[in-house]
Amino acid sequence: EIVLTQSPGTLSLSPGERATLSCRASQSVSSSYLAWYQQKPGQAPRLLIYHASSRATGIPDRFSGSGSGTDFTLTISRVEPEDFAVYYCQQYGNSPQTFGQGTKVEIK
Amino acid sequence: QVQLVQSGAEVKKPGASVKVSCKTSGYTFTTYYMHWVRQAPGQGLEWMGIINPSGGTTTYAQKFQGRVTMTRDTSTRTVYMELNNLRSEDTAVYYCARVTPTSSWLFDYWGQGTLVTVSS
Numbered sequence: 001e002i003v004l005t006q007s008p009g010t011l012s013l014s015p016g017e018r019a020t021l022s023c024r025a026s027q028s029v030s031s032s033y034l035a036w037y038q039q040k041p042g043q044a045p046r047l048l049i050y051h052a053s054s055r056a057t058g059i060p061d062r063f064s065g066s067g068s069g070t071d072f073t074l075t076i077s078r079v080e081p082e083d084f085a086v087y088y089c090q091q092y093g094n095s096p097q098t099f100g101q102g103t104k105v106e107i108k
Numbered sequence: 109q110v111q112l113v114q115s116g117a118e119v120k121k122p123g124a125s126v127k128v129s130c131k132t133s134g135y136t137f138t139t140y141y142m143h144w145v146r147q148a149p150g151q152g153l154e155w156m157g158i159i160n161p162s163g164g165t166t167t168y169a170q171k172f173q174g175r176v177t178m179t180r181d182t183s184t185r186t187v188y189m190e191l192n193n194l195r196s197e198d199t200a201v202y203y204c205a206r207v208t209p210t211s212s213w214l215f216d217y218w219g220q221g222t223l224v225t226v227s228s
Contacts, residue, residue: 033211035214044221045153045215057216090153096155
């Protein structure tokens with residue numbers, strides 16, 4: 001199965017700063033079937049990005065995704081207070097689908 | 109609106125079984141596959157399996173094969189996940205997650221989660 005490694009483990013930022021989160025796959029992700037989810041404490045995850053760069057319904061345009069093959073990035077152009085959370089990548093192009101271990105974006 | 113409402117928290121002893129329900133509303137139940145994903149305390153997301161509510165067919169993650177059973181009841185629009193032979197490592201929040209209209213492997217609606225605690 002494909003192993004997804006996210007970095008950094010924790011990202012400490014101030015509101016208004018740019019966040020860059022990485023997700024690296026152990027082998028190429030078929031058709032760039034890579035998604036990103038946001039999870040806040042006590043809540044279920046929320047789909048942000050799918051197919052590497054497509055925003056899900058209702059997701060603000062400060063969230064963007066990029067990448068292909070084995071290297072993918074989630075960027076938050078200017079972090080808002082409500083963006084402090086844990087972010088997971090998921091590959092769904094190869095069976096079984098797998099998740100990364102998460103990156104926590106915390107307030108600096 | 110789409111809603112997935114899960115059953116309440118459970119406390120089980122090692123070796124016991126647990127059955128978690130996920131009652132759905134607001135969409136055509138048989139149109140969208142449902143997944144189960146769990147999350148141990150302070151840990152990441154772990155995929156358990158998928159059920160097709162239309163025919164009841166299932167695919168389970170290899171790790172849970174032989175120990176998990178996913179079923180559905182179309183009359184009540186409910187899916188179930190039963191996990192047997194529980195051990196302490198099964199302590200986690202269990203989520204049902206509905207797929208999107210365009211992919212059977214992306215999740216757009218989630219239940220609120222059910223905490224299962226396994227302790228002697």
